[in-house]
Amino acid sequence: MINNINKIRESFPILKNKIQLSSCSQSAMHLDVKDSINKYMSSWEENGMDWGGWMQACENARLEFAKMINADRSEIAIVSSVSHGVSSIATSLTDQKRKKVLIADFDFPTVGHVWLSHQDQYDVSFIGRNEGDFIDAKAYHDHIDEETLIVNTSHVSFYDGFKQDLKEVARVVHEKGAYLSVDAYQSLGQCPIDVKEMDIDILTAGLQKYALGIPGIAFLYIKKELADTLTPKITGWFGQSNPFAFDIKHVEYGEGTKRFDSGTFPMINGFAAEAALKVLNQYDIADIEDHLKHLSQVTIEEAEGRGLTIKSPKTLHNKASNTAIYVENASEVEGQLKDQGIIVSARNDVIRIAPHFYNTKDDIKLAVKELARLIN
């Protein structure tokens, strides 16, 4: 259970004046994250440079991410975005015998863009969700065959918060001898992730959503047994076993997934990521998830009570924080709510109400009430 929510809220200054319910897009700023970014700025201003200290912050962030998903730090690469992570994978599997790539059509579009740009190497196809229902393991089973190389899917949908049972998906994918690559950008920080228990081969996530950080840094998990067999094509000096050998004539990849590091780390983003993940790692993410289930229930009840159309699952077991409510002119309504100090996130035809562990049911009630008033 999330205790002492008032105390938690004190660390997010914006909550004194505003209701922030936009964690599917950007969560509220925690004071520790601001302090950590300022630490980088002061170090630059006062000491001129501190490569050792700056790199250490990024290494600390790598470790905190590894802890959060129950991986070893050697299984994590530092990348700049999820797009970068997926591109690293797409370009390193070209020598595999199997050529079929399956993508869930509710994945974030960038995943499709990356794989489709390599159609000369792969046979790319999509798997959709059933009408009214949501995709289950059997649907994956029916779409995967002995030529399927990799299945890409998201833990939680960016659009409507639909959440999948990854352990079950992994079981089916592995039964057919394919790899499972998960985009966890929308679940990191709000749903427990255990890559070992779930048996995930590859996972990417950025920090800007529920992980309390900023864009510009993301992480790529590849399980060790697999990483050591791959030859990264998106690479650079940080992916080498000794970046500081300054040997331009040889490529000697680092151990494990670290070989997928590329250029100089995004230092300032790494400072933000270290602090953000340290804040979250103080909690049991299952407690955060429970709190968000409760807020989901409140959102669904409030929205239905006011006659709004919910596009998200209405069952809590396959839904994460985000409740998507149908609004024809969603971007406009997002702006109108913002003018009233209520921060939500629009996508196409929905307003996404996406609370985090610092939100209360009063936040939700007020936001839904104002949303209903604007729509009507």
Ligand SMILES: Cc1ncc(COP(=O)(O)O)c(C=O)c1O
């Ligand atoms: C699930 C998901 N994946 C990927 C992205 C985009 O990732 P990036 O910009 O880091 O490539 C987003 C951004 O909203 C997202 O929600």
